[in-house]
Amino acid sequence: MTPGEIQVWRIRLDVAEPPPPTAGESARAARFRSADMQRRYLRSHAALRSILGRETDARLDFAVSPTGKPFLPAAPHVKFNLSHSHEMALVAVALEVEIGVDVEAVRPMVDFREIADRFFPASEAAQVAGLADFFRRWTRLEAVVKATGAGLYGLGAELQGEWTIQEIDAGFGYSAAVAAPLAGMRVTICDFGVTL
DSSP: OOTTEEEEEEEETTSSOOOOOOHHHHHHHHTSSSHHHHHHHHHHHHHHHHHHHHHOOSOOOOEEOTTSOEEOTTOTTEEEEEEEETTEEEEEEEESSOOEEEEEEOOOOTTHHHHHHHHSOHHHHTTOOSHHHHHHHHHHHHHHHHHHTOGGGGTTOOOOSOOEEEEOOOOTTEEEEEEESSTTOEEEEEEOOSOO
16 A cells, blocks of 8 residues: 555455454454344454555554544554445455544435435435435545544534545445545455355
């Protein structure tokens, strides 16, 4: 990976068995009620560790910022973000630039216009053309919010500054996007192998 590049890794969670989880991952996975959710959590985090291990030799001990965004204290220059929905996960990695990524399974939702009015910036909410467009805009917005680390408090705010925001092909039935607060970044799409 080079400066000015965002790598986005697509990970199918319904293939391959992950390596053994860390004790922390096992404890967090145990909080999920369904076995499918536990499996997806463990596989997505195993992939995250594998991908980050390609970018740094530093220990992969995670910490959490005051806004709740994970980071690597031993390699603070490696910025990353993870999102998963149903059987698809995305990991985005960049150097020195905060990033956010989001993937959502497109599903029926009768109240999508009300959700857009509540959470989207006014300029975005007014342009929602249908359910598929709602999810397209939602993943773009969520990627931006995750890049800023603002969480739910960042929803509804108009975008400020120059950004790289790109939609990601996550396969049929999914909508996805990646964002970084720097214009002109190059996005490289990678498919994570079927074996972890």
